[in-house]
Amino acid sequence: MKVGLFIPCYVDQFYPKVGIATLQLLEKLGCTVGFPLNQTCCGQPMANSGFEHLSKDCNTLFINNFAEYDYVVGPTGSCILHLKEHLHDEQKETEATALRGKVFELCEFLTDVLKVESLEASFPHRVGFHQSCHGQRGLGLSQMSELMAAPFSKPAQLLRNVKGLELIPLTRTDECCGFGGTFSVMEEAVSVKMGKDRVADHLNHGAEYITGADMSCLMHLEGILKRSNSKVKIIHLAEILNGV
Template sequence: MKVGLFIPCYVDQFYPGAAIACLQLLEKLGVDVVYPKNQTCCGQPMANSGFEHLTGGCNDLFIKNFSEFDYVVGPSGSCVLHLKEHLHNHDNPEIATTLSNKLYEFTSFLTDVLKVKTLPARFPHKVGVHQSCHGQRGLHLSQMTELVAPEFSKPGSLLNMVKDIELVHLSRKDECCGFGGTFCVAEEAVSSKMGKDRVEDHLHNGAEYITGVDMSCLMHMEGILHRQGSKVKVLHIAEILNGE
């Protein structure tokens, strides 16, 4: 299979290590990965701010960059969900629909397409897993605790393959961190308080690292940790799964 690697702009600019880990692990698993160099923002910030009608250029470029691949994989639940729900092309609607169906968040691709059963990674630390809202409630990467239904977690199942890792049990494991994209700008006081509550849950339960599928949420919590003078660090899940 030939996979196009979709790297969101904030990962490219601020957390390139997450992108590199994603690429390296896919290659270790035998995947033929290509990174289209002229890719840019998927248009989610504009759409979230009420300007989805101005994202046509973003959609056209994404379709141009990624239509040729068997699958498109990205290390961001929020950006992937945005594209799966909103990618469109007025002149050729079918090409957008076809591409949306080939688009996967990183951990979903590992579990649902590659069906990974073992990983050579080792990470001897206590780790708290943040369930980002877009990934959990939009892409169904993990079960929602308010439902009377069997529990599952695609990120959790992969982390359990990592040697010597200890996943800490959180008091409110699927609570929102308060980032919410442009929400943290428009409602910074509410966003900050939600983030502090989310961080405190991880700290209270002894986490040395906080991980997840969205660097945007992790970036929000990283800022809070930094301001509190905490030694707890954040890492994208790909960086843990790719470890040796």
């Protein structure tokens, strides 16, 4: 299958190794991957700030870049959710509608489309998994703990296939890290306190690494860890599944 690789801004600028790991992982699993070089922001920051009309050019560019692919995959929950729900173009609405149905976050693509059941990756460490809000409540990557329903987690399902990896339990499995994009700027003190609480849950259970499927949340947690001189590291799920 022909897969278009979508890399969000913060991964491109600050964590390019996550994009590389995603590319390599998809190719290992038999996908033919293309990377449009002139791709840019998905438009989420403008939309979340109440200026969705300013993201029209982002939408048009995204459609032009990715309409030809069978699927579009990105290592991010928040940007993918934005595209699934807000990708529109008055001049190309037919293409936009079709493309919204072909956009997938990496974990859901691996579990729901490729049906991955085994991996060759090895990561002999105690790992805590942070479930980002967009992925859980928007994309349905895992069950919400407040619901009286059978638990499931697509990211955890993938991580349990990694040799040597010990997925540690957490006291609050789906608590927000406090990043929230522009929320971390407008409500800095609240954002930091929420992040510290999230980090503490992982530390209290002996995590060596904190992983997740959304690098923006991990970036927030990494800043808190570094400022406290913690030895605990963050790592994107794609890096673990790719064998780092």
